[in-house]
Amino acid sequence: MIRERRFVESILEEDIGRGDLFALCVTPTPATAHIIAKEDGVLAGLVYAKELEEIADITIEFKHQDSASIQKGDLIAVVSGTQTRLLSIERTLLNMMQHASGIATNARAYSALLDGSGIKILDTRKTRPLLREFEKYAARMGGVVNHRLGLDDCLMLKDTHLKTIKEIPAFIAHARTKIPFTSKIEMECETLDQVKIALESGVDIIMCDNMDIKTIKAASMLRDEISPSVLLEASGNITTQTVKSYIGSGIDALSSGSIVHQATWLDFSMKMQ
Numbered sequence: 001m002i003r004e005r006r007f008v009e010s011i012l013e014e015d016i017g018r019g020d021l022f023a024l025c026v027t028p029t030p031a032t033a034h035i036i037a038k039e040d041g042v043l044a045g046l047v048y049a050k051e052l053e054e055i056a057d058i059t060i061e062f063k064h065q066d067s068a069s070i071q072k073g074d075l076i077a078v079v080s081g082t083q084t085r086l087l088s089i090e091r092t093l094l095n096m097m098q099h100a101s102g103i104a105t106n107a108r109a110y111s112a113l114l115d116g117s118g119i120k121i122l123d124t125r126k127t128r129p130l131l132r133e134f135e136k137y138a139a140r141m142g143g144v145v146n147h148r149l150g151l152d153d154c155l156m157l158k159d160t161h162l163k164t165i166k167e168i169p170a171f172i173a174h175a176r177t178k179i180p181f182t183s184k185i186e187m188e189c190e191t192l193d194q195v196k197i198a199l200e201s202g203v204d205i206i207m208c209d210n211m212d213i214k215t216i217k218a219a220s221m222l223r224d225e226i227s228p229s230v231l232l233e234a235s236g237n238i239t240t241q242t243v244k245s246y247i248g249s250g251i252d253a254l255s256s257g258s259i260v261h262q263a264t265w266l267d268f269s270m271k272m273q
Contacts, residue, residue, distance in 0.1 A: 001051060003133065008051045011092050023084040031083035031272060033090075035076040035097070038267035041105035043068045043076065044141035045097035048134070052096070056089045057081065067104065067141040076268065083272070090270050098265040100138035106263035107142025109240050110256065117247045119254060122147040122233070126257030135260050147255055155179050156186045159209070169201040176202075186233070195219045199226040210236035213249050220250025 037043075046066045053060045058081035064070055079086055079093070110121045123139040124147055125132070136146045148154040155175055157165070165171045172185060179185070186205035187198040192215065198206050199222065206223070208216050216234060223230050231252045238256035246254055 001047070004048055004051050005055070007134065008048055008055060008092070008096075011096070012052075012055065012089070015092055016088055020084065020088040022087060026084065028082035028084045031081065031086050033079045033086050033273060034271045035079065035093070036269050036271060037070045037072055037074040037076055038269055039072050041070060041101055041266040042108045042142050043070050043097075044100035044104035044138045047137065048096045048100070049077075049093060052089060052093055056085055058085050058089065060093075067143070069108075070101075079270070086270075086272070094268055094270060096134075098268050100134065100141070101266035101268070103135055103138035103260055103263040104142035105266055107139045107144040107259050109142075110243060110259055111143030113240060113243045114247070114254075119246060119251060120145045121243070121259070122253050122255040123259050124235075124255050124257040125150070126261050139259055142259075144259055145253070154184050154186055156188070156207070157203075158188045159190070162188070168197055172201045172203060188235075189219070191215075192218055192222065195222055196226070199223060199230060202227075203230060205231045205233055207255075208232060208234045208251070213245060216246070216249045216251055223250070 043064050044066055046062060049060055049062075058079060061078040061080075063075050063077060070076065076097075107123075114121055121144050123136055123144050127135045132149060136149065140146060148156070162168070168187075175185060184204035186207055187194075187201075187203045188207040188209045189195045189198055190209050190211070195206055195208075206219070208219055211219065211234065216232070220232060223232060232250065233253045233255055234246055234249075234251045235255045238254050239258060243254060
């Protein structure tokens with residue numbers, strides 16, 4: 001958990017700086033605090049809270065686990081240590097848990113709508129700078145499947161890439177000799193003609209970008225005819241209001257940036273006992 005440890009350490013450094021001034025004014029004494037949920041949602045953030053527990057030399061007894069559904073008024077955790085330690089880490093702990101839980105709650109709203117459909121709901125790279133691992137972890141806690149973490153784990157040819165490529169089949173054949181054996185190639189398509197080219201060029205995944213359901217069904221039939229092993233992903237204006245309309249379209253996955261960038265923090269508070 002080295003990366004998580006460094007992440008938490010950097011948050012503490014940002015907030016505490018050269019030292020909590022309150023700690024200079026009092027003598028440390030044993031104290032306990034309760035973390036309370038102030039609204040319903042899905043809990044996330046425990047992986048990072050446990051790193052904070054070790055760094056700050058405190059004890060956090062969680063009453064719920066990551067990805068658990070919680071309700072307003074629930075006791076989420078009991079935090080023990082000196083009063084100076086608890087007060088110095090209060091904002092760090094709450095910020096991490098509120099942020100992660102907000103994303104997990106939004107992710108659960110999406111994933112629940114696709115239960116039993118066989119369609120995966122995916123997040124995207126539309127994350128806040130330097131928070132990608134944290135935000136994608138939070139999305140997983142809500143039942144979302146992570147899309148690629150970065151440019152290094154899948155070769156995706158978006159419309160901007162395709163503008164720079166003269167011959168798609170030749171480029172993909174060449175790319176296979178350059179990228180790792182385990183890496184997949186995904187191509188963004190807006191029309192059925194592009195879908196046909198992608199299928200005949202040997203891609204692994206086709207992203208149906210902003211296609212209507214009728215066109216997606218036609219793309220699915222074309223996929224089944226030319227290369228049945230290719231996966232179809234739909235993207236573009238995927239919201240909780242539209243996800244169900246894709247059920248039965250032949251699509252394998254839906255991706256939505258709004259899972260992360262439209263999530264709002266879940267409200268928690270810490271009460272000293």
